[in-house]
Amino acid sequence: MSKYVNEKRLSQKVLDSIKGLDYPLVAFDPEHEHVSQVSAAKKTLATHEIRRDKVVDLKTAIKNSGLSDGMTISFHHHLRGGDMVVNQVMQVIKELGIKDLTIAASSFTGAHDFLTSYMDEGIVSGVQTSGLRDKLGEYISSGKLKKPAIIRSHGGRPRAIEAGDLKIDVAFLAASSADEMGNANGSLGKAPFGSIGYALTDAQYAAQTIVITDTLLPFPNPEIALSQSLVDWVVVIDSIGDPSKIAGGAIRLTSSPKEEIIAQNIATVITSLPEFKDGFSIQMGTGGASLSSITPIKKAMLERNIKGGWCLGGITSYQVALLEEGLVQGLYDVQSFDAGAGQSVHKNLLTHHVISASQYANGQNGSPFVNRLDFVILSALEVDLNFNVNVITGSDGVIRGASGGHSDTAAAAKVAIVALPSIRGRLACVVDEVQTIITPGKSVDVVVTDLGVAINPLRTDLIEILSKTSLKLMSLAEMKNFAQQIVGTPELIEYDYNHPVAVVEYRDGSINDVIYKTKVNNE
Numbered sequence: 179m180s181k182y183v184n185e186k187r188l189s190q191k192v193l194d195s196i197k198g199l200d201y202p203l204v205a206f207d208p209e210h211e212h213v214s215q216v217s218a219a220k221k222t223l224a225t226h227e228i229r230r231d232k233v234v235d236l237k238t239a240i241k242n243s244g245l246s247d248g249m250t251i252s253f254h255h256h257l258r259g260g261d262m263v264v265n266q267v268m269q270v271i272k273e274l275g276i277k278d279l280t281i282a283a284s285s286f287t288g289a290h291d292f293l294t295s296y297m298d299e300g301i302v303s304g305v306q307t308s309g310l311r312d313k314l315g316e317y318i319s320s321g322k323l324k325k326p327a328i329i330r331s332h333g334g335r336p337r338a339i340e341a342g343d344l345k346i347d348v349a350f351l352a353a354s355s356a357d358e359m360g361n362a363n364g365s366l367g368k369a370p371f372g373s374i375g376y377a378l379t380d381a382q383y384a385a386q387t388i389v390i391t392d393t394l395l396p397f398p399n400p401e402i403a404l405s406q407s408l409v410d411w412v413v414v415i416d417s418i419g420d421p422s423k424i425a426g427g428a429i430r431l432t433s434s435p436k437e438e439i440i441a442q443n444i445a446t447v448i449t450s451l452p453e454f455k456d457g458f459s460i461q462m463g464t465g466g467a468s469l470s471s472i473t474p475i476k477k478a479m480l481e482r483n484i485k486g487g488w489c490l491g492g493i494t495s496y497q498v499a500l501l502e503e504g505l506v507q508g509l510y511d512v513q514s515f516d517a518g519a520g521q522s523v524h525k526n527l528l529t530h531h532v533i534s535a536s537q538y539a540n541g542q543n544g545s546p547f548v549n550r551l552d553f554v555i556l557s558a559l560e561v562d563l564n565f566n567v568n569v570i571t572g573s574d575g576v577i578r579g580a581s582g583g584h585s586d587t588a589a590a591a592k593v594a595i596v597a598l599p600s601i602r603g604r605l606a607c608v609v610d611e612v613q614t615i616i617t618p619g620k621s622v623d624v625v626v627t628d629l630g631v632a633i634n635p636l637r638t639d640l641i642e643i644l645s646k647t648s649l650k651l652m653s654l655a656e657m658k659n660f661a662q663q664i665v666g667t668p669e670l671i672e673y674d675y676n677h678p679v680a681v682v683e684y685r686d687g688s689i690n691d692v693i694y695k696t697k698v699n700n701e
Contacts, residue, residue, distance in 0.1 A: 309580025333539025360409025372514025565619030
């Protein structure tokens, strides 16, 4: 299917590189979101056999799936840094001599750095994902992967699967428990990780679905998040991973005075707006300032006797605390970010709900949850003067992060707040132009830093309300100039525009940006 491109924004060098990537150019009107005309048929099992048990070993499951050279496989990343499933699957694939695979994972973490050796050997030739970090991100940024990576948001990925843009041949889905027919979840067993939301669309649309677990329960599994009707094979292994490594270093409350200021500014923005009332909905990021804003927001809720409606997205134990204290009525969880959230999926079965990535943020499925968000708090690596946000490439141009649900929630929430420090390390975080556009500036309403608050000029309503508060309102240009007076202006990164390493899709399938190999990586 053709990709939609905003030719006015992209440079000719970018457009030329896209042509070389088999991305047919079609005029894209940014004011009219593309609606896919392709609909992938739901999977039906090609058998009439009465099956009373689907349990086989991993090698047999892979052979039975028909996996062969050139196909696309998928994984989810709910186990994050503790994942041990991808490694075990890839070892068997290597033993079977299968090559030239594309891995379409919901995201990658440092636990997947080992994949670089499979790329060197030609076993993996492409990746389609939301995030790339650590050695894997560096490897792909260096241009060593055979095919440029495709980066999609958490809502863009299920859109691509359902539209037929991303066709998964075999989905390998970790489950903390399953029964012999494939009814599975992430909330019971030896290694519970909570929500299994990223796996649900894969299971529905993959040609073959293999559930991998280390806890086989008697049929029927008492908690069914993923149905047996979508599962072809069940594999039992010794360990799917270490759930203690689910929480990353970014998931924390802050101890930084600078981030405390940002957290208070976030809370003041939210509690000053008319949307802050009984039943309000919110999604919070995992950064220190974002999570720490819960404390002053909670204080305002108690003082004004306001009860929230629901929290969305990646859920942490901090949102679970709000639920258990009766301050919000429900959690809608596509990814549990720590052990407390993972345990809550089972403990608070009636109020902590697992939702698929499509339910969460697919803008073309009819009605994703993000469409009902009042507030979203998002982090950023850098923001430019047009409010465009980069969350994926570092100051050296190397891929070090993830698109996540950033663009999805920013586009749909009533108030999209981006929080970041004015200076990180020795660099100003507000810049003339971001390295990579993940979220277009038209979707961002408020930028909060330790210096003050910048409001998108398009939101005259917010300007009118917040100008009457104690907040220090500034322009992004003022923030940039102040920071650069302290740290100076960095030298521009030189890119090799003949060597694209990744294509960044917007949530509707249009091309947002292209990431290139840097000149440094050419030397």
